[in-house]
Amino acid sequence: MSSSTEPRRRAQDPGATPTTSHASASPSSPAVPAATGAPDGTGARERFLAGVRSGRWLRPVLLANLVAEVVIVITGGVVRLTGSGLGCPDWPTCADGSVTPVVHQAEGFHKYIEFGNRLLTGPVGLLAVAALLAVVLLRPPRPRLRVVALLPVLGVLVQAVVGGITVHTDLSPITVSAHFLISMALIAVSTLLYLRAGEGDGDPRPVVPPAVRTLAVALSATTAAVLVVGTVVTGSGPHSGDADQPARYGFDPRTVSWLHADLVLLLVGLLVGLLVALHVAPSTPTARRRAWWVLGVVLVQGLIGYVQYATDLPVVLVALHMLGACLLVVAVTALWTSLRERTDAGVVVPSR
Numbered sequence: 001m002s003s004s005t006e007p008r009r010r011a012q013d014p015g016a017t018p019t020t021s022h023a024s025a026s027p028s029s030p031a032v033p034a035a036t037g038a039p040d041g042t043g044a045r046e047r048f049l050a051g052v053r054s055g056r057w058l059r060p061v062l063l064a065n066l067v068a069e070v071v072i073v074i075t076g077g078v079v080r081l082t083g084s085g086l087g088c089p090d091w092p093t094c095a096d097g098s099v100t101p102v103v104h105q106a107e108g109f110h111k112y113i114e115f116g117n118r119l120l121t122g123p124v125g126l127l128a129v130a131a132l133l134a135v136v137l138l139r140p141p142r143p144r145l146r147v148v149a150l151l152p153v154l155g156v157l158v159q160a161v162v163g164g165i166t167v168h169t170d171l172s173p174i175t176v177s178a179h180f181l182i183s184m185a186l187i188a189v190s191t192l193l194y195l196r197a198g199e200g201d202g203d204p205r206p207v208v209p210p211a212v213r214t215l216a217v218a219l220s221a222t223t224a225a226v227l228v229v230g231t232v233v234t235g236s237g238p239h240s241g242d243a244d245q246p247a248r249y250g251f252d253p254r255t256v257s258w259l260h261a262d263l264v265l266l267l268v269g270l271l272v273g274l275l276v277a278l279h280v281a282p283s284t285p286t287a288r289r290r291a292w293w294v295l296g297v298v299l300v301q302g303l304i305g306y307v308q309y310a311t312d313l314p315v316v317l318v319a320l321h322m323l324g325a326c327l328l329v330v331a332v333t334a335l336w337t338s339l340r341e342r343t344d345a346g347v348v349v350p351s352r
């Protein structure tokens, strides 16, 4: 919890230029003494640390963490769509007790694709750790933000284990779905972390009436249902991730596709209702703008979904559909955060 002696912070639109938040304080802000230069390089190190503590690097590092979480979903999709899911048939080694692919492996180019995706876990994990450090080193400290910053690190560890289970279960559709859905949760958490960095650490204060919040809860639950059923459609279709021995849910692909699309129609209905509510009830321009963004993403994503369904799932469209799912999670999380404001404890911010 922030103390009353901390500099005042305002909740603000992440797109807006920050004013007095930790995330934007300059290295020369009163909270962090300016570093003195020294010819042996200590000065540069101190200046860098002072920049980290002041929050100068915070938003770029948190944004990089979010982008990395999205990129690894798409590269994971490339593994699946090229049938490279068991390119490395073992885990944590790739094959024959070797961590890297071996030349005589039977898996051809698939082993390199699968191994490349495994390698990406390194940069993604490092960025999650960098995000945590960027938050932990902030001065004055932001304990509430630290809790959020810990989640991407834990998530990457969980994903490394689930990825291993996915290999050991020969790409069981249940573990493949879980792997994808945990990534969606990680994208939501990383988006939240990025947006929370621009806010204060006081208690959240709703900026919309309870009924609008209830509508937003229904919208989020439906989004989650669309994502879950989407993975069931994938697990019932041809893109199993391993062309030789496809493990499938066994549902009729046509039936689950239509269930998936029906949930999307429900999502559009809820979204239109939420947009109307945000325009007639008290709300903020940020909340209305973000709701329109969600609608835009849903419509484009829905169009891609119908086209890929009608054209027998070309891999490029399937990959775009995965990207659309990631962007929807970002947009819905951003909408959520705009339905409340957080300032520093005791600081009153005029409603927008």
Ligand code: HEM
Pocket: 077, 180, 226, 227, 228, 229, 230, 231, 232, 233, 234, 235, 237, 238, 239, 257, 258, 260, 261, 264, 267, 297, 298, 301, 302, 303, 304, 305, 306, 307, 308, 309, 313, 318, 321, 322, 324, 325, 328
């Ligand atoms: C808000 C709109 C939508 C979202 C968020 C969404 C999300 C998803 C997700 C998360 C997956 C699973 C991806 C994976 O496991 O790798 C998926 C798969 C799929 N979706 Fe959607 N979807 C949407 C709309 C639609 C629509 C309208 C259709 C039309 C029928 C559709 C058709 C499909 C099909 C056919 C698959 C399986 C692709 C494959 O075999 O890899 N989607 N969707």
